[in-house]
Amino acid sequence: MKEALANCNSCLNENCFIKKHLHLEQMKSYIEKKHSFICKKAHQFIIEGAPIQGLYFIYKGKVKTVKTGINGREQIVRFTKEGDTVGFRGFGTSKRYLIGAYALEDTVLCNFSNEIMLEILHTVPEFTFDLMLFYADELNKSENNIRKIAHMNVRERVIDTLLYIHRKFGQTNGMIDLELSRKEIADFAGTTEEQVTRMISSLKKEALIKTVGKKIGLLAIPKLQSEIIEHKYI
Template identity: 85%
Template structure:
């Protein structure tokens, strides 16, 4: 079976940096040199500490970005989907990746080399400007997450994580379209798998959420949002 290829001209991801600027004449040569490849579910395509091999753009699929913490435990720092950028942490400032990345489902990726990305940033000001705003937004999100982990209790952190995943990936037939283990939820919320299991069990009994296998659906989003509303305004 022929492997699927990511074709920029056929891409429907309007939020992708490359797609947004594909109309620019100077982008043609860079797009011709980019490579695309598929990753199977759970496959790692960025290894933390490995030499940087440019930036990745998700053509189709879902990805988790991780950072190794104390005792070798992986902390999930970001979830990404179609059109999102992966591998930007440390790009341009480090020779090695500061994060690792895994496919959460079968995923098709575009990759632009270090040389081409640096050349793009020097010669395509529209992308440079957008990337600067992107970095500023990601920094703000990271600072907000640190604050929330410090100030929220475990239940609030799990609720905040479920609401974030719901907003990022949406629901189909009342179920969030992301197959996450309880450990992965814990790794993003900054808690333990056991605590996540207890909170999810409690939320199900309160008829705030439901589950189908590992997948979760939010039943009463307004009630969940009200539990963490005070943290949104600090």
């Protein structure tokens, strides 16, 4: 990890919690106390079970968060990008991180320590209220995903994952702006690398997707959506 300059005042991430509240006079002193750094691709900056060191806000880059599942296998629980918050699971209720986090590309991160975050929560009511709504929304998403995955077959899980990363990161030149291995797709979809490889091959033969190396492009989004519409994708 290397030190990096990430200026909150010139930040373009309008959905970042810190950026959203910069108009408040109380926030001005807190942004001067943050720590920012570069985390290189594939490096881990949060270790599951390690003592909580505050919250991370992505200034630039992409991150995956993971949780250890059955037989010690890491399950990907979330993908995040510029403006997203990382490390909030367990914050305020636990002394240790409930997830791990890795940079999917060279990523600039802003970190606010436990002490600073708790001070913000005690002194900036608008920030605290918005964070409460964020937690409620994340809980609702998690519950919906659990119910959805429980009723999906392998093909539907893979399609749902591809549509999710497409919505999250978009496409450039016909390819999703996130390079994932087949194992990473499997770890998010809750299946095996072998099954993901077979499903991707099948979807390619049906001209629903295309691949270039690890990158995947969606060619027929409405058709893919129609396959999982009964699970309330729309």
